[in-house]
Amino acid sequence: MPVVEITQVVDARGLSCPMPIVKTAQACKGLPSGAALELVATDAGSIKDVAAWCRATGNELVEQTSDGAEYRFVIRRK
Amino acid sequence: MTTETLPSTDPLAEAIAAVEGWPEAVDPTVSPTPAPAPADDREAVAKDFLIIDYSGDLEKVWATMILASTSAAMGVKTRVFVTFWGLPVFVKDSKRITGENWMQKMMSAMQRPGISHRHLSKMNFFGMGPWMMRKLAKQYGVASPKELLEVAQAMGVEFLPCQMTMDMFGLKPEDMIEGMGEPVGAATVIGLLTENSVPLFI
Numbered sequence: 338m339p340v341v342e343i344t345q346v347v348d349a350r351g352l353s354c355p356m357p358i359v360k361t362a363q364a365c366k367g368l369p370s371g372a373a374l375e376l377v378a379t380d381a382g383s384i385k386d387v388a389a390w391c392r393a394t395g396n397e398l399v400e401q402t403s404d405g406a407e408y409r410f411v412i413r414r415k
Numbered sequence: 416m417t418t419e420t421l422p423s424t425d426p427l428a429e430a431i432a433a434v435e436g437w438p439e440a441v442d443p444t445v446s447p448t449p450a451p452a453p454a455d456d457r458e459a460v461a462k463d464f465l466i467i468d469y470s471g472d473l474e475k476v477w478a479t480m481i482l483a484s485t486s487a488a489m490g491v492k493t494r495v496f497v498t499f500w501g502l503p504v505f506v507k508d509s510k511r512i513t514g515e516n517w518m519q520k521m522m523s524a525m526q527r528p529g530i531s532h533r534h535l536s537k538m539n540f541f542g543m544g545p546w547m548m549r550k551l552a553k554q555y556g557v558a559s560p561k562e563l564l565e566v567a568q569a570m571g572v573e574f575l576p577c578q579m580t581m582d583m584f585g586l587k588p589e590d591m592i593e594g595m596g597e598p599v600g601a602a603t604v605i606g607l608l609t610e611n612s613v614p615l616f617i
Contacts, residue, residue, distance in 0.1 A: 353557040355485040359566055362488035380556075393489040 341399055341411050344372040350379045350407065357383045358390050361412065365396060368414045373399065376410040383408055463492040465612035467604065471500035471526070473533035473545050473560070479617050480563035487570035494596075494612070495567075496604050498577035503528035505574060506590050508561075514585035522584065530561045530592075568594050575599045 347364045349357035357378040364374055376387065384401070387410045391398040400411035464486045468479045479495060486493045497505055506513055506528035513523040526534060538544040552559060558566070568574070576591065578598035588595070608614050 351556045353555055355481050355488065355563075356556070356558050359484050359488045359570070362490075362570070390489055393491075 341373045341413075343375045343411065344368055345374050347374060347376045349383075350377055352378070353380050354382050354386065358386055361387070361390065362394070365394075365412070365414055370414055372414050374412045374414065376408075376412065378408045378410075379406065381408070383410070387412070463494065463607065463610075463612040465604070465607050465614050466493070466495045467614060467616045468495050468497045468501035468504070469499050470536075470617060471502075471504050471533060472536040473548065474535060475617050476501070476504050476530065476533055476560050477563075480560045480567060482615065482617075483572045484563050484567040484570060487567060487572045493567075493571075494573045494575060494607065496575050496577065496599070498580050502576060502580045502584060502586065504530050504533065505576065505592050505595060506586065507592055508532065510590055513590050516585065519585035528590075530564055531559075533560065564592075575603070577601075 345364055345368060347357075347360050349360050352360070357376060357380055361374065361376050368374060376383075378387075380386075384403075387401075387408075388398055390396075391412060395415045397413040397415070398410060399413050400409070402409045464483075466479055466483055468476070470476065479501075483493050483495055503513070503523065503526070506523075508529035508531045510528055511523075512520050513528055514520040526532070533545065534542075535544040535548065549559065551557075573596045574594070575596040576586075576598045578600050580586075581598055588598075
């Protein structure tokens with residue numbers, strides 16, 4: 338798996354819908370184009386929601402992993 | 416007679432034509448207006464979103480705030496038209512009584528205005544329901560309507576109060592929370608809907 342340099346980590350653990358998405362969107366605004374952001378969430382709904390958010394905003398979902406309890410997403414800013 | 420110029424084998428069509436005349440022949444050289452190109456998903460997302468916030472019930476205000484903040488996070492221009500029971504939600508939490516005459520004051524006394532003083536539409540039980548709901552929300556990491564409102568405002572969601580309801584409830588601009596938009600009327604809402612907004616009535 339290619340290593341992506343993470344510019345910012347968004348910790349949304351313990352937060353429920355829609356806060357993981359809202360926090361990701363806010364963090365993404367401050368990033369330059371091409372920079373990568375890592376989102377860590379515990380909300381199971383974020384599996385579908387992060388993908389939907391990326392489709393709608395045009396940002397790229399580079400990586401998506403889970404250990405069962407936590408969900409990690411790497412998103413590259415458009 | 417026109418019936419002679421256009422031969423037809425359909426007796427019904429001829430009977431109608433005898434009364435109304437034959438329709439003008441379509442000019443084959445004029446091409447019909449081309450159908451607009453099918454919009455792709457991205458274009459559909461680029462539409463504006465308009466929530467009509469009619470209700471002041473805790474659970475519906477919650478839904479409004481979740482959807483408004485999420486759509487703003489998804490890069491969609493979002494507006495919330497605040498009317499009727501939705502309007503007292505946007506009165507400052509610190510206001511106890513609003514209105515100019517006794518009826519308006521009585522209405523605000525019967526249910527305290529402000530986003531932190533909402534009742535549930537069912538299982539309210541004199542505040543027991545909302546208290547449990549808030550406790551559960553905290554336990555499960557669900558942001559409160561007030562937190563979501565602040566997030567939505569920070570992300571550029573416009574909250575537009577209904578002028579007619581403002582007048583009828585005796586609400587003044589200084590009663591309302593900071594950052595409310597200019598009061599508007601139904602024509603503004605219809606205007607937005609016929610332009611580019613996807614509506615949702617809550």
